[in-house]
Amino acid sequence: MECTFRQETGYSCIARRHNSLSSTNRLFAFGFIAVISMVIALAFAWLGAWLILPFAGIELLVIFFVARHIERHAQDYERLTIVGEIVAMEVVDAGHVERREFNRRWAQVICERDGSRLALRSHGHEVVFGRHLTGDERLAMARTLRQQLRT
16 A cells, blocks of 8 residues: 655545566466466376366466456556645556545545455445455554545
């Protein structure tokens, strides 16, 4: 979570996914797993257990879909900006961008006691924030947001 406050630009916070591997490294890791799996399957097929090949194919298909899902969501983020009387939320999920603006005086911070959910609500509209944060980070973010909305 990256939060900044500047007098001229206001308050801004960005929550991103925690990606331990770059796109290239993810491709290499999944490719390595696929090659090792296929080598083992071919060795067993050569020894006469040819029925392992369809299962290895299914395994590679699952690995492909997992890799594709991870890659599609690698750049997801949520941005909350407070400038003047406007609270702007931007949520990017698999390339789909959703923007919502609230009036600062009407916005309410909704947070569960255990930090499992954090959202902003105003006039019947609610936007969830902090999908990529831990429960403790959501609780800290809720305190900070309440403070920023009051000032």
